[in-house]
Amino acid sequence: MNYISTRGQIEPVGFKDAVMMGLATDGGLLLPERVPTLSAATLDSWRELSYQQLAFELISLYATDIPADDLQDLINRSYATFDNREITPVVHEDGVYILELFHGPTLAFKDVALQLLGNLFAYLLKERGEKMNIVGATSGDTGSAAIYGVRGKENINIFILHPHLKTSPIQALQMTTVTDANVHNIAAKGTFDDCQNIVKSLFNDLPFKEKYALGAVNSINWARVLAQVVYYFYAWFRVTDNGGANVVFSVPTGNFGDIFAGYIAKRMGLPVSKLLLATNENNILTRFINDGDYSLGDVVPTVSPSMDIQLASNFERYLFYLFDENPARVRDAFVELTQTGRIAFSSNELARVREEFLSRSVNQAETLETIAAFHKATGYLLDPHTAVGVRAAQELVPADATPVCLATAHPAKFGEAVEQATGIAPPFPQALAGIDRLPSRCAVLEADRTAIKAFIEENAL
Numbered sequence: 198m199n200y201i202s203t204r205g206q207i208e209p210v211g212f213k214d215a216v217m218m219g220l221a222t223d224g225g226l227l228l229p230e231r232v233p234t235l236s237a238a239t240l241d242s243w244r245e246l247s248y249q250q251l252a253f254e255l256i257s258l259y260a261t262d263i264p265a266d267d268l269q270d271l272i273n274r275s276y277a278t279f280d281n282r283e284i285t286p287v288v289h290e291d292g293v294y295i296l297e298l299f300h301g302p303t304l305a306f307k308d309v310a311l312q313l314l315g316n317l318f319a320y321l322l323k324e325r326g327e328k329m330n331i332v333g334a335t336s337g338d339t340g341s342a343a344i345y346g347v348r349g350k351e352n353i354n355i356f357i358l359h360p361h362l363k364t365s366p367i368q369a370l371q372m373t374t375v376t377d378a379n380v381h382n383i384a385a386k387g388t389f390d391d392c393q394n395i396v397k398s399l400f401n402d403l404p405f406k407e408k409y410a411l412g413a414v415n416s417i418n419w420a421r422v423l424a425q426v427v428y429y430f431y432a433w434f435r436v437t438d439n440g441g442a443n444v445v446f447s448v449p450t451g452n453f454g455d456i457f458a459g460y461i462a463k464r465m466g467l468p469v470s471k472l473l474l475a476t477n478e479n480n481i482l483t484r485f486i487n488d489g490d491y492s493l494g495d496v497v498p499t500v501s502p503s504m505d506i507q508l509a510s511n512f513e514r515y516l517f518y519l520f521d522e523n524p525a526r527v528r529d530a531f532v533e534l535t536q537t538g539r540i541a542f543s544s545n546e547l548a549r550v551r552e553e554f555l556s557r558s559v560n561q562a563e564t565l566e567t568i569a570a571f572h573k574a575t576g577y578l579l580d581p582h583t584a585v586g587v588r589a590a591q592e593l594v595p596a597d598a599t600p601v602c603l604a605t606a607h608p609a610k611f612g613e614a615v616e617q618a619t620g621i622a623p624p625f626p627q628a629l630a631g632i633d634r635l636p637s638r639c640a641v642l643e644a645d646r647t648a649i650k651a652f653i654e655e656n657a658l
């Protein structure tokens with residue numbers, strides 16, 4: 198399988214090169230040349246597979262240049278760190294299915310892809326005899342998952358930018374208390390969008406990217422999206438086993454990576470009726486789907502801080518398909534966005550968007566109300582991001598459909614919001630025990646490309 202850019206200006210590359218390239222060298226995002234489609238018989242034959250076996254079947258369709266034994270070994274090692282045998286179990290509470298994606302070492306869905314990506318990087322660097330400096334941006338969860346994925350690994354340095362004082366306190370501690378020599382945390386005085394823009398601009402500085410062998414852990418890296426496709430299949434098997442039909446996945450959305458993985462699963466032939474895109478007050482994607490209004494606003498802080506994002510990077514991948522795989526139209530759209538702060542869509546394009554997606558923006562009061570009501574009804578504590586998706590599902594999923602809500606983080610990561618809603622501080626799982634007493638290290642810098650570039654140059658491998 199080869200990979201092409203949404204901007205159409207690179208020669209196709211294989212899977213291994215795509216993983217190492219991260220952001221395409223023409224500034225676009227990498228996608229497979231074609232998305233494989235699965236027959237009903239193949240789907241049926243996968244129903245009883247374990248998570249790791251299913252991951253192997255799906256990922257091997259795309260990672261065709263990795264020998265089968267090596268791939269299965271990478272997958273097995275990556276999920277050995279999860280605390281649930283099922284990796285991403287599905288539970289049924291108060292009329293909705295909850296797909297729990299927080300059983301990895303840093304208690305958020307990012308672990309599902311980043312444990313694998315960390316091992317994949319180590320494998321590829323060893324094979325090539327190379328080293329890498331990872332540079333990533335985080336609103337709180339990608340950062341710690343990526344750090345845990347590569348801490349202490351040979352030939353890898355990691356630089357993670359997070360918005361200073363804009364993550365939850367636990368999220369910040371999960372990053373800054375990892376003091377291995379190869380880990381560099383940078384708290385940038387700005388928003389997540391500022392951090393992501395700086396990271397993308399460093400990747401677009403091709404001499405810098407090459408000199409320091411930059412690697413990407415954000416969902417700009419295709420391997421991230423690919424690993425996330427697996428749990429849509431896994432969950433679909435679990436709920437349809439129980440007679441569920443007309444499955445709707447409700448996905449709390451920020452950078453559009455998670456829901457884009459669902460879109461790929463649907464494109465591969467997984468019988469999903471709709472994808473429900475749930476946002477907090479940072480709702481540009483909801484405005485786009487419901488009103489055709491894709492115009493950038495200011496980022497506002499919310500109780501679901503990991504989704505405090507305006508410019509969702511994976512949206513570009515979706516636009517490639519919406520524009521009938523025409524890279525020139527993608528390039529024009531991004532010129533329009535840079536010049537005017539918006540992208541205009543035709544009524545035909547918007548009709549196609551609405552065939553695939555439903556959307557709802559859930560505000561702070563509704564999020565807290567949902568955490569409280571769900572807890573009262575079931576005893577189950579939702580984290581605020583998951584609550585955004587649950588509320589959207591409760592309001593928009595039709596009675597004859599089966600709602601599956603992605604639980605993207607453990608409630609203990611956002612204890613303040615959960616306590617505000619329910620009066621109960623979520624108990625700390627073992628992974629967080631004593632975290633507030635550990636030594637920490639972090640550089641606080643201006644959200645300024647030059648300052649951050651200089652910091653990386655000083656500390657790079």
Ligand SMILES: Cc1ncc(COP(=O)(O)O)c(C=O)c1O
Pocket residue numbers: 305306336337338339416449450451452453454455456503504582583605606
């Ligand atoms: C806990 C949590 N939920 C939801 C999201 C949204 O996911 P995505 O950025 O893939 O849309 C994120 C990060 O963005 C997150 O950290």
Ligand SMILES: N[C@@H](CCOP(=O)(O)O)C(=O)O
Pocket residue numbers: 334335336337338339340414415416417451452454503504510
């Ligand atoms: N919510 C994310 C934002 C970065 O998204 P990514 O999926 O592109 O890595 C985070 O927790 O950092």
